[in-house]
Amino acid sequence: MTNLRAGVDLGGTKIQAVIVDSDHRVIGQARRPTPVAGGPPAVADEIAATVREASEAAGVEPGALAAIGVGSPGYVDGREGTVAHARNLSDWEGVFPLGSTLAKALGPPVFLGNDVNVAVEAEFRLGAAQSYASIIGVWWGTGVGGAIILDGKLWLGRGAAGEIGHTVVRLNGARCSCGRRGCLEAYAGRGAMETHARRLVARGRETELFEIMEKRGRTRLSSGVWERALDREDELAVALIGRAIAALGAGIASAINLLEVEAVVIGGGLGTRLGQAWADRVARAMNPHLFVPERAPAVHAAGLGDLGGAIGAALIAEGEMARRVDPGV
């Protein structure tokens, strides 16, 4: 056995695996598309294949890994090794024993954590938030996720704490994909922004967003598409991102007024892609809502980039992290 560990970030579109050494250096990696059919068994097979590919890149047998950590969406029960209600994955409404399935396929022990929690913990231990004791991580992608670290420890509440994306920023406001109204995610989630853009285009509004999307062979407005459109100063993209930033500013400032942590880390697909210049805009949008603006928190873009989630997952495999245990709902 080696002292190498694998970390897997299981996303709706891709599976990212890394192999890290005891200094958390990435010595091998692989990325594969997430299967869109076949349900949890197909996804588990593909995770195993991605770990094997990353292991090969690192020159290690998967069976020789000390442990494997997986950051997963949905309701993750770290003690039971199960994942349920992973709604952005194929047919994954029920409870699936992802931990034991992967352990059987690959050999080493497998640890599971919530995807956003592990990514935020990675930023806290190894990334942009290393110098703070208490932070809020805001994961800005298709949706808006979050995690809270207080005095060095992930705050889990009764299992599902951190849902900053479902802060009400506008009473009776826009309909959110969660079915509720006025949530931050209904304004700032990439999914909600795309829905909004498509609706405006159908009404005759002009934008380059969908041309850029098609040129890139995409069917959705990915973070890269938004970035390109912003670079070109596409009016609609600028307006919708501006609306998202205003909502993020209000929602995050409200969380700061409640918790007064020292720093905010903005990650996720869109947050990571847009980087510090846009994190600074979020900070400016927060300012008018802060109760103690003289003590505004630091706002950092995530520092570990696209691999942050997978590196964070490897941290669970070191047993260094609290695992999110969610009894389900």
Place this chain on the structure above:
Amino acid sequence: MTNLRAGVDLGGTKIQAVIVDSDHRVIGQARRPTPVAGGPPAVADEIAATVREASEAAGVEPGALAAIGVGSPGYVDGREGTVAHARNLSDWEGVFPLGSTLAKALGPPVFLGNDVNVAVEAEFRLGAAQSYASIIGVWWGTGVGGAIILDGKLWLGRGAAGEIGHTVVRLNGARCSCGRRGCLEAYAGRGAMETHARRLVARGRETELFEIMEKRGRTRLSSGVWERALDREDELAVALIGRAIAALGAGIASAINLLEVEAVVIGGGLGTRLGQAWADRVARAMNPHLFVPERAPAVHAAGLGDLGGAIGAALIAEGEMARRVDPGV
């Protein structure tokens, strides 16, 4: 020296003092109006007089008290024994050494805490929230204050955590007394509700609110005035309280989505006066915004009534509580 302690709740309109024994039983109390002129020295004199009066009622010399605790508005520095920026008190913008001033006047050691924090901690230790480990206290009065207890400990952030009243519930919404826009307090604070009611009356809207106020010899819409108007089903009162409840529901649900604590305690002048039936309405208004409605928190009206703040202040004097230390802004 006895094992008796005094607790003082310093409010914008009244000073409430209690004398409690080692079982936290109130064995004497007194209440006086807060001086509206003369600045901090006048207020300190009146606090001392109120403690003397309560001591007399309890049959104890003030000098024989084991300790005195004071819950104060503004920025309270428990270590330094000072209070600053107490904007609802006479001329109290600067830093005043309230602790040493009272200790000199009365004899026993004096401990200071933030008024909302001590009242919420009293509910947590002795009142409506005794069976929980983690709660949010929402203090609904002229403004909307709050305090958070996580795993049995007051969470202070960098000194001013808990400001749930300045959660943005409506982007670009109503102007708040803090100068910002769309805060929960701008919809639910008794002060904001009165301003709104006066504006609507000036535009010709009918209501019994101000008649009830005048009959009671008041110049402001006190909690008792609102309660009476609600009892009479005054249309404007019902509408404005309904608007407040909707805002409380959204703001508190957002805090629950973030922290997932087990319970919410609603206190303060209006919360205490309206009681459990209205706390239940807040719970119903929260429900549509909860991310995990199946695990909705319990919502309790404060159980210690009007004396909760003073009893909580006596708890600080027992050294049982974390004191709010606020470095100021």
